[in-house]
Amino acid sequence: MNHVTREEALEYHHLNGHPGKLSVIPTKPLETQRDLSLAYTPGVAAPVLEIEKDPELAYEYTNKGNLVAVISNGTAILGLGNRGALASKPVMEGKGVLFKKFADIDVFDIEVATEDPERLISVVSAIAPSFGGINLEDIRSPECFAVETRLQEMLDIPVFHDDQHGTAIILGAALINALEVTQRRIHEIKVVFSGAGAAAIACANQLVKLGVPLANIWMCDIAGLVYEGRQKEMFPQKEIYAKGQQPGTLAEVMEGADVFIGLSAANIVKPEMLSRMRKDPVIFAMANPDPEIAYDLAVATRPDAIVATGRSDYPNQINNVLGFPFIFRGALDVRARKINDAMKVAASQALAQLAHEPVPADVLKAYDIDHLEYGRDYLVPKPLDKRVCPWEAGAVARAAMESGVARRPVDLDQYCRQLADRACSH
Structure with missing residues (x-):
């Protein structure tokens, strides 16, 4: 394992005078007066009125369907304890980077300055319409149980406390x-x-x-x-x-x-x-x-x-980066109302099954190893294995449809092929 010094970590987060790890990039052209008119006024009026009539059209005319909020109040940051909401921002940005890298999901990180669970619930529920899913993070126990459960009951989008x-x-x-x-x-x-x-x-x-x-x-x-x-x-x-x-x-x-x-x-x-x-x-x-x-x-x-x-320098790393990006990918793509038990079990089973498959050469190269096969020292796939996305997200999407929480069914064979292409090109 490459040891990371404090100085290296701070320099990385401030590299090239561009602090942090995330930015917002437009997805539509903004080169002409006509582009500006379409992007803002008067062009925005048309989708506004359509969404007012049918809220589901927010998935068609905005980034809602591919946008997750990563939210923390900083009361249980990694192994560092209660360091406050602002101090949690590097971790929340880090989660955003992983969402984008592994599953091409956009993220806004949101740090909420309150230790009151009721206030946190109120804030998250109020901003939820902007998002296709909510990833709760680094909220201390036992408050985290009530926060997640209450929000799941209140909202019709996936709410997932990843630390759990x-x-x-x-x-x-x-x-x-x-x-x-x-x-x-x-x-x-x-x-x-x-x-x-x-x-x-x-x-x-x-x-x-x-x-x-x-x-x-x-x-x-x-x-x-x-x-x-x-x-x-x-x-x-x-x-x-x-x-x-x-x-x-x-x-x-x-x-x-x-x-x-x-x-x-x-x-x-x-x-x-x-x-x-x-x-x-x-x-x-x-x-x-x-x-x-x-x-x-x-x-x-x-x-x-x-x-x-949980370490990357020994076999069998148990790392949640194998989970949350792909679980949300599958949930978002079928517009699931929640991430339920069936979807969680399907994710575990899909990862277990993938570990039985021969490991591709590009994965061996990425980890600088000559050989890897299913057994005592290889129980779960490696995070950089591009097959994880179609296997796990596909299994989650299937479970969402079969358990009745999906609002947008997909053809699974076609969907998994699209995921594989997307993973390889991203």
């Missing part, structure tokens, strides 16, 4: 394949979580949707086991995963586990804890930048393990 569902969808794909490689049945495994925040709870929810029994998921946080009747650090979404009636440590809970999922803090898992796990353990240590146990130490301790992290 993005990681969950990629994790789901990786687990599907890890269980296949180790010849396990999803309904028989014991899963232990370290971490019980927004991402961990969304990951657990996704695993339940994929077939892991709720009774088989054990969750620990900074206070230890989440057990029935515990008062400290509890909220309703966490209480769903309470197990037993007494305290317990992470080390105790990992006894006999098939799968460890870390979404917590660096270096809290010790080698002896891995020794308590079953044969061929699946270890997803995803704290960033440093995982719950170092990759090399995990492999040295349990050579029979499948290990994944």
Whole structure:
């Protein structure tokens, strides 16, 4: 992994005297007086009146259908905590760059200066008509659950808190394949979580949707086991995963586990804890930048393990860039009213299936490797694989249509061909 210094990062964001990472570029000609008349007054009057009569025509006459709002109040920025709305802007711009690069989706990043969930909900709902979808980002737990749920109920466009569902969808794909490689049945495994925040709870929810029994998921946080009747650090979404009636440590809970999922803090898992796990353990240590146990130490301790992290310098990176651009691409293109469970499951399954396919030469070149094939060290596709867009967005679009939330059905074969062409040309 190329280490990035503070100075390099600051210079990148101020490169060539053009601060930031995004800009707005016109899509229509503006060279003549006639162009100006069409672009503004009097030309804008015609689409205004048409949209007033039929709001769906906003998708035809404006950029609404390819525009996502990336919104944060800065209360949970990456691993940096509550740094305020303005400080979240580099991250929101970064999300915008990824949306554009990987799925050709335009973004306005919006930083809302409030820690009041009700005010945040009010602001987002008021500006929502401008957009085809809302990507919530870096909003602290447990407020994020209510913010997302309320907005989903209020709006008729997709509202998606990526800190929750993005990681969950990629994790789901990786687990599907890890269980296949180790010849396990999803309904028989014991899963232990370290971490019980927004991402961990969304990951657990996704695993339940994929077939892991709720009774088989054990969750620990900074206070230890989440057990029935515990008062400290509890909220309703966490209480769903309470197990037993007494305290317990992470080390105790990992006894006999098939799968460890870390979404917590660096270096809290010790080698002896891995020794308590079953044969061929699946270890997803995803704290960033440093995982719950170092990759090399995990492999040295349990050579029979499948290990994944959130880092790009080790195999099996669980990275949400494999999710949100393509999930929104599929949702936008069928004008979905929401991103529902069926669409999230379809995204996980599509990524899992794509990993079985031979890896093209251009992907190997992009990552400067000679060989890559499905197995213990390759559970999910690489983000720079141009096939991800048609596979995942196509699966999401199909699920949206089949589950009844799509307002604009598409011919899937033709749509996937168009996505492939678009990915290769972008």
